[in-house]
Amino acid sequence: MLYEVFIRSQHGVAHKHVGSLHAPDAEIAMNNARDIFTRRNEGISIWVVPSEAITASAPGDKQPLFDPAQTKVYRHPGFFKVPPEVKNI
């Protein structure tokens, strides 16, 4: 079975996807993930998730999913010009 591996690099931050591996069950996937992805002390916590449990958007859907955000530049604080003499805003 294919597993996706996520590693938390330090306390408090979110787990980040680092790669995939094959394993017969979750426990062995965990051990393999430790062996393969944390040889250099990369993490303090590992998640393994069966790949089939992940529902992903298709790369082909990129335009309809993300293009609408591009016309809304005002969502970014930089859109509003703050006068140079005004601080802390």
Next chain:
Amino acid sequence: MASVTQSSLADAAFQARLDEGIKVEPRDPMPDAYRKTLIRQISQHAHSEIVGQLPEGNWINRAPTLQRKAILLAKVQDECGHGLYLYCAAETLGVGRAQLIDDLLTGKAKYSSIFNYPTLTWADIGAVGWLVDGAAIMNQIPLCRCSYGPYSRAMIRICKEESFHQRQGFDILVKLSQGTAEQKAMAQDALNRWWWPSLMMFGPPDVASAHSAQSMAWKIKLISNDGLRQKFIDQTVPQADYLGLRVPDEQLKWNEERGHYDIGPIPWEEFNQVIRGHGPCNRDRLETRRRAHEEGAWVRAALDAHAAKHAGE
């Protein structure tokens, strides 16, 4: 007695981990009181984001230009998203969202008292962004470092988005204060009404704050109410000066010795009244929220039916 000793040993071990700066994650053991305090705080915070949409929603179809309308719509959408991030963070502590929402609708759970004030004019939308979101950011930035992982990560995302909210508010007031005498008066009136409630957003004075000491030991709260309030005042007064608006406090004065502004007495009696449910809009806000929940019942039912159908496939 043995169990008491054991639980206090566990509490000490927990505290030692916090003191080392180790974040608490959902599956880690944690004292029951820590869990309960966090559920209360995170859900109150979530409720505030959700109820906070109401005073602004009031102006979406009355914004003065199409662009201002699109911006306000985007902002209100963000508030909704913030509420959802926070409900999710609360859910990692083992409480169900339906329960949290029920607590809001029955009046058992609180939300920030600031949202019980009305937005009477377009300038109020400016004041809400500049002052209310400004105060919220000041409260929330330290929370990005709080001890509970899911909460701190939600706060990092929220703070990034809040900056847009504060700036769009200030931008509205810049425009109004550079406008006609009538527009400037409108901006001044908004500042007059929102100034004191904004200062109250930081909570009661430290001497009267019941949970502060424990929350600080648990690193759920990192800076005291009065400390944050002072910082907010010091940053905001010069911004009001730039706008050419007068902060409605006769006793406001720069204190050279302290390096801070001194202010007059905060009207805490008003704050207590609003918290007790007697603010200008308390009933109206909850009623609107309840009605929205009831009118959305068919959507929830449809989603459940859809999920049940697909589970059987």
